[in-house]
Amino acid sequence: MKKRLIQIFGFLITSLGWVFILSTMAMDNWRISQMGGQGGSFIIKVAWYWSNLWKDCYTESSSVTNCKEYGVLWGILYVQAVRGLLMCGLTIGFVAVVCCFVGMECTYIGGAEPTKDKLVFSGAVFHFVGGEY
Template identity: 85%
Template sequence: MKKRLIQIFGFLISSLGWLFILCTMAMDYWRISQIGGEGGSFIIKVAWYWSNLWKDCLTDSTAVTNCRDYGVLWSVLYVQAVRGLLICGLTIGFFAVVCCFIGMECTYIGGPEPTKDKLVFSGAVFHFVGGEY
């Protein structure tokens, strides 16, 4: 019983880690900075610059947003590296979730006990390699 509870708890925690990385890919506001709004002018115009892995955007004080997608692959190298690492982590994490689910003691798929133990171990290795620990 204790082994089953530990496996279920570990599966839930590792699956949540994979889900959080998946949510990170869709976040819009990775970097935000305010432009303008200095005192001393009669018209105070403020704009917010924000960017994520997919685009750069500028929102002004009239709530008009202008976005520009990253068109050239090598234009912003560190963004491309983060994109690649996140997508690799998601792919490896997906295989880890599947291996851990099949290898858990409380599921009826996966074969005999030694095979299930190997699947759980390989799922744990995939989670560590994918960065979801």
């Protein structure tokens, strides 16, 4: 019973880590800065610059947004590296979630007990390699 609870709790925590990494890929506002609206001018114009892994955007006070996607593949190397690492982490994490789910004691798939233990261990290794710890 104790082993089963530990496995379920570990599965939930690591699966939540995978979901958090998945949500960072879809976030729009990784970096935000506000420009303008200072100096006491009669016309107040405020603009926001924001960017994420996929594009740079500029929004002004009239709610007009201009976005420019990163067109050149290797033009911004650190953004490409972060994209690649996040995608690798997601893929490895998905494999880990499947391995852990199949290898848990409370599921009826996966075979005998030694096989299930190996699956849970390999899933834990994949979670650490994928960054969901």
